[in-house]
Amino acid sequence: MTALSTDAIVAIAGAGAMGSGIAQVAAEAGHHVLLFDAFEGAAQRGRDGIAASLASQVSKGRLERAERDRILDRIQPVNHLDGLADARLFVEAITEDLEIKRTLFREVERRAGPEAILATNTSSLSITAIAAGLNDPRRCVGMHFFNPAPLMKLVEVVAGTATSAAIIDTIADTAEAWGKKAVRCRSTPGFIVNRIARPYYGEALRILEEGVADIATIDSLMTQSGGFRMGPFALMDLIGNDVNFAVTCSIFEANFSDPRYRPSLMQKDLVDAGWLGRKSGRGFYDYSEKPSAANDASSGSLSNRPTLAALGAGRALRIDGISILQTDGRSAAELELTMGLPVVLHDLILNTDGLKRIGIVASPGVSDEALCRIVNGLQAEGLEVSQVADHPGMIVMRTVAMLVNEAFEALLHKVASAQAIDLAMRFGVNYPVGPIEWGERIGLPIVLSVIEALFDATRDSRYRPSLGLRNVVTRQRALALPA
Numbered sequence: 001m002t003a004l005s006t007d008a009i010v011a012i013a014g015a016g017a018m019g020s021g022i023a024q025v026a027a028e029a030g031h032h033v034l035l036f037d038a039f040e041g042a043a044q045r046g047r048d049g050i051a052a053s054l055a056s057q058v059s060k061g062r063l064e065r066a067e068r069d070r071i072l073d074r075i076q077p078v079n080h081l082d083g084l085a086d087a088r089l090f091v092e093a094i095t096e097d098l099e100i101k102r103t104l105f106r107e108v109e110r111r112a113g114p115e116a117i118l119a120t121n122t123s124s125l126s127i128t129a130i131a132a133g134l135n136d137p138r139r140c141v142g143m144h145f146f147n148p149a150p151l152m153k154l155v156e157v158v159a160g161t162a163t164s165a166a167i168i169d170t171i172a173d174t175a176e177a178w179g180k181k182a183v184r185c186r187s188t189p190g191f192i193v194n195r196i197a198r199p200y201y202g203e204a205l206r207i208l209e210e211g212v213a214d215i216a217t218i219d220s221l222m223t224q225s226g227g228f229r230m231g232p233f234a235l236m237d238l239i240g241n242d243v244n245f246a247v248t249c250s251i252f253e254a255n256f257s258d259p260r261y262r263p264s265l266m267q268k269d270l271v272d273a274g275w276l277g278r279k280s281g282r283g284f285y286d287y288s289e290k291p292s293a294a295n296d297a298s299s300g301s302l303s304n305r306p307t308l309a310a311l312g313a314g315r316a317l318r319i320d321g322i323s324i325l326q327t328d329g330r331s332a333a334e335l336e337l338t339m340g341l342p343v344v345l346h347d348l349i350l351n352t353d354g355l356k357r358i359g360i361v362a363s364p365g366v367s368d369e370a371l372c373r374i375v376n377g378l379q380a381e382g383l384e385v386s387q388v389a390d391h392p393g394m395i396v397m398r399t400v401a402m403l404v405n406e407a408f409e410a411l412l413h414k415v416a417s418a419q420a421i422d423l424a425m426r427f428g429v430n431y432p433v434g435p436i437e438w439g440e441r442i443g444l445p446i447v448l449s450v451i452e453a454l455f456d457a458t459r460d461s462r463y464r465p466s467l468g469l470r471n472v473v474t475r476q477r478a479l480a481l482p483a
């Protein structure tokens with residue numbers, strides 16, 4: 001364990017949303033914290049904001065008054081960089097601009113002791129590039145907290161090309177000592193979370209643009225069938241379409257216009273219109289309207305719900321003589337052509353416990369009457385049914401397959417370990433299951449076949465399967481051959 005001891009002084013530069021949050025985390029962990037901001041009065045305002053947030057914890061009975069006082073006593077606003085010279089750890093959380101950050105780091109290095117660690121909370125800039133202006137770039141590291149820092153558990157510990165391994169260990173252990181989950185990764189655009197999450201938004205936007213389903217249906221399927229905490233459109237509205245679009249553009253540009261990260265014209269249109277989401281009163285949804293009543297389908301014991309029990313056990317289902325199969329990427333029409341029989345496909349479900357909604361699509365040979373009986377049968381078991389257009393991979397499966405593909409691509413390029421990737425997506429964006437584990441649960445050959453079907457249908461290299469995913473599937477197939 002190489003965590004900094006609580007005797008070590010922590011300096012934070014930038015007393016905005018992130019800097020104040022990180023100052024609070026470090027002070028709660030027992031460090032003396034120097035909070036610096038270049039703008040007159042901003043450091044004191046940052047401390048006042050922390051005091052207000054701690055006061056609300058006290059009023060809710062979650063924090064003792066005496067403990068609040070001890071935490072606040074440890075936070076000292078500082079108005080000049082000279083005041084930071086004694087810090088052992090320096091965390092920068094200022095404006096997201098490479099030149100401004102580089103200038104600050106050079107100024108800090110001139111004043112700091114030889115042992116001081118220089119960390120940056122940047123979301124999108126290269127740690128290697130920030131470190132490049134320093135005399136000793138080995139001590140520069142990414143310490144990427146998520147917003148709000150006191151609540152969000154994840155910290156990405158990001159190594160630039162020159163960062164020393166010992167400093168990575170110290171920062172990861174220190175983040176853990178501060179009550180966080182630390183994941184180590186290499187400095188590549190978007191690090192782990194902002195990169196692997198791109199398809200969550202990007203596929204939803206494409207699915208909408210292609211007319212597979214409407215906004216509300218896509219969001220409901222992702223939450224009620226896929227188990228995600230928020231649907232992609234509700235989430236983009238919460239993040240702000242301007243912010244979400246800017247992150248996508250920055251990752252797209254940083255990857256030399258790789259179509260995997262291509263931004264959406266539909267989202268750009270919303271940004272151009274000023275429909276930024278919750279903060280502007282309108283985004284994908286209109287927030288001036290009353291929210292519609294939550295969709296709460298009844299749930300009962302699985303034994304009374306034979307269709308659900310069969311889905312849960314992975315058994316083939318037949319209703320009215322028609323097979324109901326989980327999508328494997330092929331469209332329902334294509335499957336009918338292959339099998340010579342009409343079929344109904346259902347979308348990926350996370351699990352049957354608490355399942356409230358299921359997405360289905362019927363092949364052309366399914367009569368309206370038969371489809372009606374199938375829908376009624378599913379509804380009789382307490383499920384809402386969303387019928388979607390017949391596109392490869394439907395909605396939840398297509399999105400999750402693309403998340404898994406991106407995770408395998410990051411793994412292939414040694415951005416982080418499989419364990420770090422799964423942990424990062426669970427704690428950084430609250431995914432119900434990490435993408436690598438999810439891929440294994442679905443079956444990696446199925447994930448690969450979904451991506452290949454999307455590629456075949458679109459010929460868009462956005463949908464090229466990751467070599468990492470393909471290699472694992474080929475290996476699994478070789479191992480499964482009879483000896």
Ligand SMILES: NC(=O)c1ccc[n+]([C@@H]2O[C@H](COP(=O)([O-])OP(=O)(O)OC[C@H]3O[C@@H](n4cnc5c(N)ncnc54)[C@H](O)[C@@H]3O)[C@@H](O)[C@H]2O)c1
Pocket residue numbers: 013014015016017018019036037038039042092093094095096097100104121122123124144145146147
């Ligand atoms: N907001 C988020 O969701 C989020 C999440 C993770 C990381 N980040 C990153 O954290 C950093 C800060 O983001 P934020 O949202 O807290 O921004 P913010 O605008 O709320 O705060 C930035 C603060 O930095 C101060 N500042 C600007 N230039 C300075 C300088 N040269 N020296 C000292 N102080 C200076 C400003 O006065 C301001 O108080 C950025 O790098 C951002 O990418 C943001």
